[in-house]
Amino acid sequence: MKHLLTLEQLSKEEILDILNLADQLKFQKKNKIDHHILKGKTLGMIFQKASTRTRVSFEVGMYELGGQALFLSSRDLQIGRGESVEDTARVLSRYLDGIMIRTFKQQEVEDLAKYGSIPVINALTDYAHPCQVLADLMTIREFKGAFEGLKCVYIGDGNNMANSIIVGCLKLGMKISVATPNGYEPHPHILEFAKNYPGQFTLTNDVMEASKNGDVFFTDVWASMGQEAEAIERKKIFAGYQINKEVLKVANKDHMVLHCLPAHRGEEITAEVFEMHANEIFEEAENRLHAQKAVLVRLLS
Ligand code: CP
Ligand code: NVA
Numbered sequence: 001m002k003h004l005l006t007l008e009q010l011s012k013e014e015i016l017d018i019l020n021l022a023d024q025l026k027f028q029k030k031n032k033i034d035h036h037i038l039k040g041k042t043l044g045m046i047f048q049k050a051s052t053r054t055r056v057s058f059e060v061g062m063y064e065l066g067g068q069a070l071f072l073s074s075r076d077l078q079i080g081r082g083e084s085v086e087d088t089a090r091v092l093s094r095y096l097d098g099i100m101i102r103t104f105k106q107q108e109v110e111d112l113a114k115y116g117s118i119p120v121i122n123a124l125t126d127y128a129h130p131c132q133v134l135a136d137l138m139t140i141r142e143f144k145g146a147f148e149g150l151k152c153v154y155i156g157d158g159n160n161m162a163n164s165i166i167v168g169c170l171k172l173g174m175k176i177s178v179a180t181p182n183g184y185e186p187h188p189h190i191l192e193f194a195k196n197y198p199g200q201f202t203l204t205n206d207v208m209e210a211s212k213n214g215d216v217f218f219t220d221v222w223a224s225m226g227q228e229a230e231a232i233e234r235k236k237i238f239a240g241y242q243i244n245k246e247v248l249k250v251a252n253k254d255h256m257v258l259h260c261l262p263a264h265r266g267e268e269i270t271a272e273v274f275e276m277h278a279n280e281i282f283e284e285a286e287n288r289l290h291a292q293k294a295v296l297v298r299l300l301s
Pocket of ligand 1: 050
């Protein structure tokens with residue numbers, strides 16, 4: 001593995017290796033066992049969008065691994081004034097050991113990897129959120145013990161989260177059913193990818209149909225970063241695409257509910273369901289730290 005740009009580019013074995021290392025690093029942290037594996041290494045973190053979890057977990061993660069992280073807001077970088085990704089990549093490769101980037105276009109992340117000479121980590125684009133889904137997979141295994149035989153359900157917008165969840169679930173041998181309104185389906189590349197997993201993937205407009213016998217439920221905001229102008233219209237379109245008590249009545253016993261956060265209670269998830277599953281949701285948030293530390297170790301050491 002040279003970069004983490006999308007989950008499609010990782011093999012099942014590479015994903016499992018990251019998850020196993022993440023479990024180990026979590027254990028080491030809890031037991032105060034030294035793991036300064038990235039001593040002297042520096043990660044640059046370019047943010048063109050807001051972040052709470054990603055920024056803090058990457059920064060703390062590098063610190064805990066004995067390295068350091070630089071927060072680079074695109075508002076302050078020359079890239080925000082039009083300097084090309086090509087030149088930025090070539091310059092930053094001379095100073096840093098790795099780059100983490102959160103931006104809009106997936107192409108920008110791919111270009112950074114193409115023109116730079118150091119590992120690049122996709123920390124969310126409009127297309128994908130691989131770091132989040134590695135943490136989600138880690139959390140599923142932590143609560144359920146294994147992936148085999150599980151049915152995942154994603155309800156809501158066919159956005160970056162939906163795209164990466166589908167790939168992660170399919171690669172690890174789980175079933176995944178997705179319910180979105182018409183016109184808000186996952187990316188065509190992802191639908192194409194899912195064709196390689198016959199019998200494991202379904203797409204519908206019907207929330208109840210998708211949810212039947214579900215073991216792991218996911219949802220995400222109805223309007224993502226960059227879609228603020230559509231928020232009011234989207235509230236109408238997505239009404240009903242919600243994880244609530246009624247939906248969970250058709251789920252399997254001992255189902256779990258995950259949310260990448262930030263959450264909009266009363267929209268994609270009810271406050272009641274959110275609080276009932278807060279234990280899982282905040283473990284998921286914590287696991288961002290451990291999963292990303294594993295990615296950093298694999299890419300930077
Ligand atoms: N889930 C997630 O990526 O959170 P942030 O936007 O706060 O980084
Ligand atoms: N789909 C959301 C995820 C936030 C972590 C967004 O892109 O804003």
